[in-house]
Amino acid sequence: MTLASMTGFARAEGAFNDWSWSVEARSVNGRNLEVRFKGPAGLDGLERLTREAAQARFQRGQINVAVQGRRATAARRARINAETLELYLMFGEGLVAAGRAASPSVDGLLALPGVVELVEREEEDADRAALEAAILSSIDQALDGLSRDRAVEGAATAVVLGGFLDRIAALTGTAEHEAATQPALIKSRFERRMAELIGERADPDRIVQEAAALAVKADVREEIDRLAGHVAAARTLIDEDGASGRRLDFLTQEFMREANTLCSKSASAALTAMGLDLKATIDQFREQVQNVE
Numbered sequence: 001m002t003l004a005s006m007t008g009f010a011r012a013e014g015a016f017n018d019w020s021w022s023v024e025a026r027s028v029n030g031r032n033l034e035v036r037f038k039g040p041a042g043l044d045g046l047e048r049l050t051r052e053a054a055q056a057r058f059q060r061g062q063i064n065v066a067v068q069g070r071r072a073t074a075a076r077r078a079r080i081n082a083e084t085l086e087l088y089l090m091f092g093e094g095l096v097a098a099g100r101a102a103s104p105s106v107d108g109l110l111a112l113p114g115v116v117e118l119v120e121r122e123e124e125d126a127d128r129a130a131l132e133a134a135i136l137s138s139i140d141q142a143l144d145g146l147s148r149d150r151a152v153e154g155a156a157t158a159v160v161l162g163g164f165l166d167r168i169a170a171l172t173g174t175a176e177h178e179a180a181t182q183p184a185l186i187k188s189r190f191e192r193r194m195a196e197l198i199g200e201r202a203d204p205d206r207i208v209q210e211a212a213a214l215a216v217k218a219d220v221r222e223e224i225d226r227l228a229g230h231v232a233a234a235r236t237l238i239d240e241d242g243a244s245g246r247r248l249d250f251l252t253q254e255f256m257r258e259a260n261t262l263c264s265k266s267a268s269a270a271l272t273a274m275g276l277d278l279k280a281t282i283d284q285f286r287e288q289v290q291n292v293e
Contacts, residue, residue, distance in 0.1 A: 002241050003161075004293040005153035006030065006061035010145025014138035016131050021069040023135070025142040027150065029291055030062035039135075040069035043128070049136050057147050059243040060293045065142065067135060084114040150293065157288055158238050161248075164285040165231050168255070168278060172227040175262065175274045179220045220271075223262045227278075230255050245292030252286040 009026045035054045037047040095101035237244040263275035
């Protein structure tokens with residue numbers, strides 16, 4: 001079976017130079033495909049690439065991809081503040097000329113406050129591109145794992161759905177057998193109604209109308225046939241490649257419509273009970289379908 005669920009989870013890790021990271025990809029039910037991304041600052045290109053990678057793999061569900069990045073070394077470098085150093089030299093020049101201070105040494109100048117600064121080290125474009133490519137590889141691994149996880153859960157869901165379809169098929173068969181008793185029940189009711197109408201001196205047209213209404217109510221063959229056809233169509237969709245959740249959802253509505261009509265046409269308590277059992281099973285089937293891609 002190729003059915004896929006819309007829920008799943010996967011994780012991947014990676015490293016590049018002084019960077020290391022972990023990627024978590026999870027998905028939940030969604031009417032359409034929605035991709036959300038959260039990653040390290042300064043690597044903005046990853047969001048678009050992640051969205052494209054998810055769209056290539058999934059058709060429905062809310063996909064959340066989170067990248068937690070860590071850098072082993074401080075992302076800063078030292079630099080000389082030339083303006084501050086020049087101010088120190090200008091001020092000290094007068095003191096040296098007056099004999100009030102010795103000529104400054106390099107070590108002494110560098111030790112003065114504000115001469116040496118630590119600034120954020122900028123990522124080179126080439127390094128940033130290589131880093132993004134390495135992280136994207138881990139994102140691909142996580143999304144592949146998520147796809148596998150959704151497939152595993154989908155296979156389990158397919159078994160559950162198959163069980164519900166077996167029950168719907170069995171109930172439909174039993175309802176067909178019970179429906180065979182409908183004409184006799186309808187005839188008995190019609191005869192009683194005829195006696196009531198004759199007693200009321202009803203005209204023939206009214207009798208014909210009453211007979212036609214009861215005849216329509218007695219016939220549930222169309223509903224039985226459609227239920228059987230829906231079961232066959234659902235089994236085909238479950239075994240079909242690609243996303244079938246939306247079509248299964250539509251088919252479930254058709255299941256329920258036929259079960260409702262069956263109940264409304266029922267002339268016996270037994271057939272009504274079967275119709276209610278059908279509706280309960282169809283509702284359970286629908287709950288599972290909501291999780292199918």
